[in-house]
Amino acid sequence: MDALVAARLAEDPSAENEAWAQKAREELGLADEALGHHHRGLVKRPGIHLAVGECHLDMAHCLMLRMNPAHWITPLVPGLLTTVEENLPLTDRRRERAQQIGAFVLAGHPITELERDAFVDALEAAYRVRQRSTARVRSFARIVMGLALLMTVMAITVAVCGYFWPTKVPLCFKPANPPKSAHPFTLVCPTASANAAQGPVTQAELEKVVSPADYIVVEITGLVSATIAAAVALRKIRGTSTPYDVPLSLAALKLPTGALTAVFGILLMRGNFIPGLSALDSSEQIIGWAIVLGYAQQVFTGFVDSQAQTVLSSVSSNSTTKVVEAPRLPERTRPGAAPEAAPEVMPEAAPEGGTTGDASSEAGP
Structure with a gap:
């Protein structure tokens, strides 16, 4: 240039x-x-x-x-x-x-x-x-990345707290065993399980079963599940010619959100918030529900995906073309153009043997 x-x-x-x-x-x-x-x-x-x-x-x-x-x-x-x-x-x-x-x-x-x-x-x-x-x-991309960073810090904080204080808010359940079992109850955690006595869970029982890795395992499971959800959701996000990677920002938001939804979902189930799911029977069931809850973060981040689609669509929202045909106008309609000359009118030919005139002049006295 x-x-x-x-x-x-x-x-x-x-x-x-x-x-x-x-x-x-x-x-x-x-x-x-x-x-x-x-x-x-x-x-x-x-x-x-x-x-x-x-x-x-x-x-x-x-x-x-x-x-x-x-x-x-x-x-x-x-x-x-x-x-x-x-x-x-x-x-x-x-x-x-x-x-x-x-x-x-x-x-x-x-x-x-x-x-x-x-x-x-x-x-x-x-x-x-x-x-x-x-x-x-x-x-929009900066807001999403900032929110993703905040969620990542929260997920790391929860994992660190669960590692150093695993018995404060354990991710464990106490389901009932079959009636003919020698032990009527079992204490089930994400990484281990053990028989427990009837009645409320004691601190000694928790210390035997609870592991500092329980929160980390559940968060990693939710993160992996959220990664799969992010890969599936990217097929609905259109690309953009702008120098800002909006799909990457959305994926970065989904990963820590999946880790947190897995942990908090397990805690809600442990607190009898969801009827019928208050007592999981094995560690495998806890991990399985962590997978489901990690993928379920799409329910919350789906609204952000919709807003991202709206923002990206606004970049080319005016691309609808209104067809304008080439105007069939004389040159005098163009600014600065010379006016078009008026068409020349040819005189009417006179009849043979006489002159043109009105009917009254041809009539006799």
Whole structure:
């Protein structure tokens, strides 16, 4: 693009073109600086620099179009008109005007300076709309990643507390054995089980069965199940041309959420919150329910998936094309065009043997 600006300036080194070229080169310099930025810390955010560089390149492109002659834009009209139609809504007057100008140009009419300026104005508006849509995607991705980080810290905190204080809130159940069994009750935990006496569970019984790894095992099980759910949910998320990885942010949210839903779901079952599931019979059943509960995080994160789909759809929500046919209008309707000459009227031929006149002049006295 810098070469095109230099070529145009060499062709017409006027003061106006000098001003346009200076502004365009400033924008190109800012774009090069943004794209060439290198982070020194651990946190890298290349998406922001790509978005900033794209903004400066768009502005430089519009400046280059303004400094060139009007006819120079003619072969670029189809591609530029596509950009306008993809970003501006159908009701936008600038889009309608750009479509009218594009129809004129595609029909073979030359473009005027005023039409070129109006077309570039619509293109600048389309670029601004695309930049705002990209900013919304960036904000959403950052919120989801922040929430995923918070959930990860919570999951690690729960696992650490369960490791150091396993008997405070154990993930254990005390189901009843068959009537003919020598031991009427069994104490069942995620990693071990043992016979227990009738009555409430004592601290000594818990210390024999409960393991510091109980919370870790349940959380890992829920995390693995949530990973499968995240892989399945990605098929419904459309990709995006923005430099922000929204699907990855959603997957990062699902993993710690699955670990937490597995733990808290087991605790709800232990507290008789779910009727009929208050006493699991074996460690295998506890692990099995941890798998189910880890996958069930999709019930909560599904709302975030829907919002992500809405945000990604808004990037190209205005892409519906309203077809504008090439206008069949005379050249006098175009601004700056010479008025079309009026058609010449041929006089009516006189009848043979006489002259034209009204009926009263031909009648005799």
